[in-house]
Amino acid sequence: MFKNKLVNIMIVLLLAIALIGTVTVIIINKVNVKATNGKPSIDEIVKYSSEIPEITTNLRNGDFIKISYMIQTSNKDAKEELDKRDFQVKNLIIQQLAQMDSEQLKQKDSITLLENTLKDKLNGIMQDGKVVRVYTTSFILQ
Numbered sequence: 001m002f003k004n005k006l007v008n009i010m011i012v013l014l015l016a017i018a019l020i021g022t023v024t025v026i027i028i029n030k031v032n033v034k035a036t037n038g039k040p041s042i043d044e045i046v047k048y049s050s051e052i053p054e055i056t057t058n059l060r061n062g063d064f065i066k067i068s069y070m071i072q073t074s075n076k077d078a079k080e081e082l083d084k085r086d087f088q089v090k091n092l093i094i095q096q097l098a099q100m101d102s103e104q105l106k107q108k109d110s111i112t113l114l115e116n117t118l119k120d121k122l123n124g125i126m127q128d129g130k131v132v133r134v135y136t137t138s139f140i141l142q
Contacts, residue, residue: 045072047076047079048072048073048074048075048076048078048079048132049070049071049072049073049079050070050071050073050079050082050083050086050089051068051069051070051071051137052068052069052070052071052086052089052090052093053068054066054067054068054138055067055068055090055093055094055097057093057094057097057098058098059097059098059100059101059102059105060098060099060100060101061101061102061103063101063102063141063142064142065097065102065105065139065140065141065142066138066139066140066142067093067097067136067138067139067140068136068137068138069093069115069118069134069135069136069137070134070135070137071089071122071131071133071134071135072131072132072133072134072135073126073129073130073131073132074129074130074131074132075128075129077128077129078126078128078129078130078131079129080128081126081127081128081129082122082126082131085125085126088125089122092118092121092122092125093118096114096117096118096121100114102141105141106141111136111139114136115133115134115135115136116134118134119131119132119133119134122134
């Protein structure tokens with residue numbers, strides 16, 4: 001009978017230590033996430049981003065634009081998928097720009113609106129992750 005009590009006490013102590021250890025690990029992970037504000041580092045942003053080289057295309061009103069992008073994805077798989085979908089990405093960009101004219105692109109916040117529209121359209125075709133942000137890296141309107 002004494003042995004059963006001793007075994008039960010040891011089991012309870014081991015479970016208590018395991019519980020304390022688990023709670024400690026969870027707390028440490030939460031503190032680390034808060035320390036980085038949940039935002040990826042610049043190294044992670046670059047690692048999961050794809051560059052879309054300069055595209056030259058006509059606008060609706062006959063003017064033309066030269067534009068290039070850096071597209072940030074959510075993870076490695078999403079970046080790989082986006083790289084494979086390069087032709088679809090360029091197609092979506094050209095289609096979007098063909099619907100616009102130079103006056104629209106001269107408006108305040110027009111670049112941000114275009115980036116957000118492209119992000120939404122790209123996320124519509126993505127299967128392995130998502131597009132987090134579209135950055136315009138060059139923009140020449142003529």
